Amino acid sequence: MDPERTGLAGGDRPALSAAAMSDHTGRDAVAAVWRIESARIVGALARYTGDFALAEDLAQEAFAEALVTWPRDGVPGNPAGWLLTVGRRRAIDAFRRRSARDERYAALAHDLGEGGLAAGNASADPVRAAEDVLWDPDRIDDDVLASMFLCCHPVLSREARVALTLRVVGGLTSDEIAKAFLIPTATVQARITRAKKTLAAARVPFAVPTAAERAERTGTVLSVVYLIFTEGSSATSGDDLIRLDLAGEARRLARVLTRLVPDEAEAFGLLALLELTAARFPSRTGPDGEPVLLEHQDRRRWDRSAIRRGRAALTRAQRIGRGLGAYGVQAAIAECHAVATSVDATNWERIVLLYEVLGRLAPSPVVDLNRAVAVSMAHGPAAALPIVDELTAAGTLSHSHLLPSVRGELLLRLGRTGQARAELERALRLCGNTREQTVLRRKLADLD
Template structure:
């Protein structure tokens, strides 16, 4: 089998990706590479990048300034890295593409919940990366993750642009061709030995949803297992929060709430709106409606996206009504 370095000897053939590879220079820290590429090349705001990393805006701004200064003082020019040089930058480039997709999939700010042009651009770059690095399992894992998530686009918003949560979506609107493409990319990642990779594991989770004909058919115990594996690969309070959702569905809301309550002490999640949102959902399922209303109100106050804010306010009102009638 050809090694990764020989795969990457081919010209990238994509101007934007060449720029991202240039920004992901090993002179910079891994965190600075992604921040610089997302801000200077991909056009995300400092605030959007900060939310992606769960860090203060000032921290990200400082990283970007320092990264620009480092590259400027090094005298490095625009370049198209090849072979080993390109290989050592690949993981950072995958991370940049992943974060671009995430911002398109659920926008941090603004009036629209989705930014389809960002998702489409990330998908395009992901497909290029699998041709540039055909034997890199995580490239295929990332593409699988993006294809499977994007397959639900038509079902994720209503006629007025309001978010529709996964369990309430019309699954007839899910794009079956895109699901097949995602499953094919996931199989390729696994064939290359990437079953336990960060992106492949996330793709495996989304595949469980894609393969469930109805919301009730979802294999939540398997999803919870995948999240436990993912947490072992990368410690992240956001992964643990997602695991809490899966555990809550598999074992009951009490079990999920126990995990969430531990996460309330995580500094990184202090202003993360999905923490009180998930807590509110679990409390509502337990019939603790007054507490759920408070949690949804807190989540709404933290949400920067208008559509998410409105959804959370509606859920708070519904929980409040339930509390009055119970």
């Protein structure tokens, strides 16, 4: 089960106690606390300083100081509180340096006869202004929510949103993010740096969006979490079919989001989709990591706890929403698989209808391709092939191995072996994941 975030103080959020940390010392303790509490620490410091980029730097400085202090002096009784205190002290030091610098600038301007240059700045006491900010534990969840919406702000590119969300809200290091997406660490660091500069240049405030703004931008937040999970559940490249750490982080972020926006039906729809999909992870790969197709999976190995959580989240989405959204519909499709005892016992007719609904809510060639697979299971490959042929003619999935892979399967079931071979060979050339390549090679070998 993925670790849930614990609160810093107040309400029903239990604090991370010294007893809970008894098994961790030194660096391990620092890493554990950071992973659990980093989003709240960065968010609280951002509210305290009014500067998101500075807050992230301050949190990192507190983290670095803990790496030196805790192994030497022992883990403090309130580790998260210790990090917050250090971060606040570093903020005050930064404000003091800034105040002294502004005073020097003002004196220089006065000498140059430009006394109005820094008017209004030198007289302000940033240290006192910072200390006047109330430390309200009840606002901690708001800080995390503000962080999520800031990291997923529309001014940022999709890649920057993902990197910043995993760094600030997920607590992952640049190395961990780079490893998850198989890109250089320097690339991740550059994306995060550019993202913070972009937010600063756009003067995006650190605050929970208004109700209207939240409604407009929630979809962006959900899409980032979904994107993280998608890469984790079906890796586009590399040697592993599933990246459990990345998929698990997305599930945890989805759970956090449902607590922060409990009236958002699609947040629960997304959580349901992620839980129901992840429930099949234990049987999706064999002993050596090779993919196991749905019809060959041992359904006894499916995670029944995840299925129960997913179905409960789907029920919640249905209860608070006016009909299911795109994520909720996908969760309903996943539920059809989760409750079926076998491929043959699956309600494929319902799945076809749900894909038709999804095609109206969120039209995309991938949705049409999945609908074609469902149609082939419900009505046979001949009924599905025209759908796939239309997608081939449109060329929208020309760089994806999924389309020729599905078309090859349909042609094979229709006895058109030569054409099936050509499609499977094309799928193999386009596929970037070594595990999926193994499956395609095996299919081609079976044709021989």
